[in-house]
Amino acid sequence: MEESKDNFLSPYEECILKFLRACPEAFASEMQIAWQAAGEGTFIKDPKWVQQTMPQLLKLRLVESDGCGRYRAIDHRTATGDGRKFIAPHLREILEKSGRNMSAFSS
DSSP: OOHHTTTTTHHHHHHHHHHHSTTTOOOHHHHHHHHHHHHHHHHHHOHHHHHHHHHHHHHHTSSEOOSSSSEEEEOOOSSOOOSSSEOOHHHHHHHHHHOOOTTEEEE
């Protein structure tokens, strides 16, 4: 589902998502996104470009806000599933033999 949404994103929206996905747990301010996502040249030309772009990403539910003007990417793979992460079967077998609890992982 997420990948089909990505096919219709503008270059600025793609820049924002790429930047936010680099640190999925952290929230970033609009100013930080504007400076680092598209580079210094874009920031100097239009420092408020993020404010024009972010509403569409929020509408598509590709990013979430903490209510203070900071944003992070939503990871739809874990948000819509049962919260378990994928692990390759051969690695699961090795870890189970070593005594690890593998209930948080699916194969």
